[in-house]
Amino acid sequence: MPKVTIQDVAREAGVALGTVSNALNHPDKVRPSTREAVERAMDKLGYTPNQSARLLAGGKNNVFGLVLPRLDHGFSLQIANGAHNEAQRNGFDIVIANAGNDDILESRYMRFFMGMQMAGVMAQPMAGPGWRPAGRRAAVPTVYLDIHSDAPGYFVAADNVAQGRLVAQHAIDSGAHRVAVVGRADFMQMSLRVEGVRDIAQHNPDVVFEFMDEGDWNLARDGYKIGHGLANRPRVERPDFVIALTDVLAIGVIAGLKSGRLSVPGDVRVAGCDGNPLAWTGSVPLTTVAPPGYEIGRKGVQNLIEQIELAKLAEFTHEPLAPLENHQVLVRPFLLARQSTGAEVRRAADPDLDLGSYL
Amino acid sequence: MPKVTIQDVAREAGVALGTVSNALNHPDKVRPSTREAVERAMDKLGYTPNQSARLLAGGKNNVFGLVLPRLDHGFSLQIANGAHNEAQRNGFDIVIANAGNDDILESRYMRFFMGMQMAGVMAQPMAGPGWRPAGRRAAVPTVYLDIHSDAPGYFVAADNVAQGRLVAQHAIDSGAHRVAVVGRADFMQMSLRVEGVRDIAQHNPDVVFEFMDEGDWNLARDGYKIGHGLANRPRVERPDFVIALTDVLAIGVIAGLKSGRLSVPGDVRVAGCDGNPLAWTGSVPLTTVAPPGYEIGRKGVQNLIEQIELAKLAEFTHEPLAPLENHQVLVRPFLLARQSTGAEVRRAADPDLDLGSYL
């Protein structure tokens, strides 16, 4: 199939080249009858506009680029889905690049998207300690996801402190007297959650909070051990509420408690706090927070659109773009109360949050 | 930041425009010292090549486009990961579009990728009955994934018959005398698996095969009921091997058997046959086939590369491209023997197959 160009379409439709271009980009500037003729010609010839030429000539692009570190990590998939939905709502498309945990590839994809004149670029960077956004102000709107930073630029991240606070408050509200907080706080995210819990604890001196931040407790099996241990305590020393710093840990704790003949939520209530949808399929539906990734993806797209509007405005008023400032957005978590803390069984209100149902 | 062009870089580096282009595209044609100077200049100016211009000018693109129906379906993620790895191995990058189960969006993305002059495009279409590939021969190499078709074009799909055959043979090899095949064969894929099992059954008349194709058995809880039922049979009528048409079903069966005080694999061996990594985390590691999606993604990329080579050859010899024929590739499954059929516990050889470990 020799490639068909806009010229061929014009000839076929018996109109001028510019008219075809207009029919494509400014349909309102073309008489309906002409437009139809053009469309017929396009169909007949199987015309596909050359995006490269189009962008090069200064046409606008309604596609965002999203660079993710992996595609087999639930958090990143939440981001992708949240971004997808919000973009569609606003008339944008999204293409995704999988950096495969390789930071060389990550920056290659980012440059590719920028060079491709994408309307905007989002990335969830593999940010080691001391990470900084790429040097200069990018030519296209850019947002970094899952990142806390005080550098100039746009950053969206989950508010881990609020996550901890939310779950702790839920414990109080559900009438807990003795709360155990389990999980190793060796990552920033974990310690922030602990911080949130401590905050609530301070304001409720009548409730006993016990922080079990020891051992090597990241996996479900670690949770199991802890749960089993708790179950074997004398009743007065046994917590009636367990906050696990991750959902996976929470699942393990529930199994451990049950192995010790305790019931959840009857004897002990258990909550996670990082909204991992794949932990929702355990024997007892787990109370946790909404998957923050979804919201981060949404907010990221909103930030991109905001930057586009700002640039449009600056162009209109001929004012130079203000120097880039720091914009840090924290995603506010909300609670998903379920059976593990005594709530009624209920499905997530938004089916898009129900990632994992198809996996 | 005013956009910096290749001209700016040339001036900064004190070389000719063409030299910068060469340093970029044919590094071997440029003296190392010059190349370094150019690279320094690019860094200093923060130069990002304009991909649109580059492609328009006829430069080659090493990026494939992949259109998936959803991003929260394990099968599609397997495809994405398989494609990613194979592409990287061959020096190609991949960008992914999520069609969000919308066929309008699906074809928009495909056109976008083609218009973008991608090196190739792959799609896992939402193919209803009677699905056909898009009309004419595409301008860029195209492969359809998870599709059986006799139309002209490239198609890659899992060989479901072989999957059934493989698992059935495994049952025979492991010394089974009485095999139960459970699961509703109401989808094409299921019936093909059953067909494979029947094939093996016919060649082994000394082994009793019982096909339990009734009820509404798709979910783990259906498997549970079946397993429980089997456990309550008199010993002589009880199968010593269960083949479940899906892994999820298999997990349920195992739970059901255990609830009836039978051990797996001690009393009864159980195998799935669709390689769903998320079913691998049950109480007993499940024997199944390798996730076919991963292999489909790999094969798809290989097909793309094959088409590129063919086109290159045709261009070289000035022969016209042969008319497009039908190329249907069936992905040959291979067995992942694990504890549920008595195999030693072992991790997948290829960690990339271990999708789900991070979820």
Next chain:
DNA sequence: TTGAAAGCGCTAACAG
């Protein structure tokens, strides 16, 4: 609406 033409940034091909 038309026709013509400029130019987006780059690649590849040319004679030096």
Next chain:
DNA sequence: CTGTTAGCGCTTTCAA
């Protein structure tokens, strides 16, 4: 290696 040049296919502008 340099310097120059012809497009790639399109959008936009301008005068008719």
